[in-house]
Amino acid sequence: MLLDERFEEPLHGSAAPALFQNSLFVKPSFDAMKHDRYNPKSYFYSRGNNPTVNLLESKLAQLENGEDAKCFGSGMAAISAAIMSVLAAGDHVVCSNSAYQPTRDILGKYLKRFGVEATFLDAVDESGWRAAIRPNTRLFLLESPSSFLFEIQDLRAITSLAIEKGIVTIMDNTWATPVFFNPLDIGIDLVAHSLSKYISGHSDVVGGVVIGSADRLKKIKHDEAALFGGRMSPFEALLVLRGLRTLEIRMEQHQQSTLQLARFLEDQPKVRKVIHPGLESHPQHSLASSLFKGYSGLFSFILNTDLAGTKAFVDSLRIFQIGVSWGGFESLALPVAILEEPIPYVLDGQEVDVADTLVRVSVGLEDAEDLCEDMLQALNRI
């Protein structure tokens, strides 16, 4: 229920929540000040609690069926706080090798300095993850689908394995959004989101959130959030709250337009392969449909051309703009070649590097017919 107002106690009965753009809160007396100083729920200083940010946190926790949530100034501040809250020197982490690059950098490079070992996996099935477990494995970092190739991890089996072995699980659920998937429901311990994408939805916010049990969140609030201070500003929180009002109807539209466009592209001779978990042609389509209630608007396709053809294609797009990020009102195309990183993919039974011809698109709220037409005219320029 996106619009549940139980958490709101509107000032003067105002229909929209108030923006509390203040750094500190003042108290009427010595005793009140002393009492609030050590009360984790009191309004004392906005890095800890702020009514506008807290309202957003309550709503996000409810959306993910979690007990509590903490918002951060970016998706990376959120996921790094979640990771740090679980690990200590000597621990071992398992993560997919197609997870969001900065997340892999934290695990593989940054935390290495503090004595944390990381294994990066190809595998999407339970047996692969089982094989990677060591006696000191403390954390599974899950992200599904993967960034560019939309591989689906067998989340239920991998989570059961983690529970069996006493391993903590964190999942980045930004792609599916809480509308289409709730990781906590299958036993995952902590969910992280980049709020910059669908949840805020208007490409005007950078933010993140971690959601989970009251106990886990208590630690994150007390340690990582307070010590690293990567907090979300009240104004950003207000914009995210405003975005939540339309999250469900936006996701419906993103899903519908995206499936229409993906199917349209599948029929185009200049498109070699469309990679979208909602398509019957996706190798893990049945796994995807058993996990997700719906599909968001981010997917990839491989062009039947070379790098020059890919350039001609993206430069000819009129509605799709060239940019990173995703999940906004506007359609975006990202030619993966600009990352200058090999992207191995099995095409017709053979593993090849598809980086030059792989295009990731984020489908916005424009008319779906217009989006298909834009793609078609750009394909004709190859």
Place this chain on the structure above:
Amino acid sequence: MMNPITKLLHQFEFPHENGDAVVPPILASSYFTARSYEEWAERSGRNDRLQNGQPDNPTVEILEQKLAVLENGESCRCFASGPAAIAGTILAFVKSGDHVLCMQNVSHLAHPLFHEYLPRFGVEVTFVDGSREADIEQALKENTVLIYLESPSPCLFSMHDLRAIAGIAQSRGIITAIDNTWATPLFQNPLDHGIDLVIHSSVEYLSGHSDMEGGAVIGSMGKVKQIKEKGADVHGAVLSPVQAWFMLRGLRTLAVRMRRYQQSSLQIARMLQDHPAVEKVYYPGAPEYGQQELADRYLRGFSGVMSVALKGTEAHVKRFVNALRLFRIGVGWGGYNSTVTPLGSDSLNNADEMLVRLSIGLEDTEDLKIDLLRALDYALTGKGGDLLE
């Protein structure tokens, strides 16, 4: 030909002229400076809008351009509120000695202007029912300069025959202005039917998040220019760049929001009409709407505001309103949350009816239906109170 929804998202936004930012910046600058004497002189020479103190602002201008296109108009002027838009428009076209015709059922936002302010400055105002064109023709005078209407109207959602009224007015050189707030530009475009000026006296649907006030008028280049010079700039009720930016943000989801409002409202209107606690439903999308032909001719869709006449007395209205859980009590209209407005003492409706106005929000349709059914049952029987927390 690009779909209007696609255009709405992208037209008049030039990221590569704004530091590549995908969202237009908030240019909350009270004035704009020149880099040199020559640039200053050159701008003054060509009467540059940023230079010569006119209250134009690039962020507001994007919004105005988008609204103009949405209404199939040439130009738009935004205002700080709905009443500012109405006053700014009317005052640009009238002077002492003129006569204005106003439909009786226009929004209360227009009342102070037409009832008190205009007569004080020697402008005569006649109020007509306007449901028959003959009444309008009869009320016209030699010195009539303007006809003001709202269709569908704000409480009973009655409609006017726009083409007929525009025809009468055009043949006599009279300007027509309409408040199109209920339908929004997605569902009705009065300019297409010969009306001169379209006003949005509330931007609730356009902005959609119950967090800003504003107004707008759209029409031909010449008429909007006159409004800017003789109405808006005199009273100075400009829309702030921050508010304009919020409204641009709201427009991103206008189409998906209106679709949901329509879906839910059509179902709810049908359900209400069949309920024994309900006397009548006032809604252009209701199966028994009295002006079906006008609705077919002018409306492409139906927004989410309707009125319900309950059977019984004020006690029934009280029970109904207090039993609602998802509908907040307020004057709200077109926001994300559903609201209920008891219309008891409003002059715009049938005084003998027990009317409440509902604004259907973005909540789940089934949840809203359950909430309404429960409250209607309670209103009717006084039972089921134990279900209320």
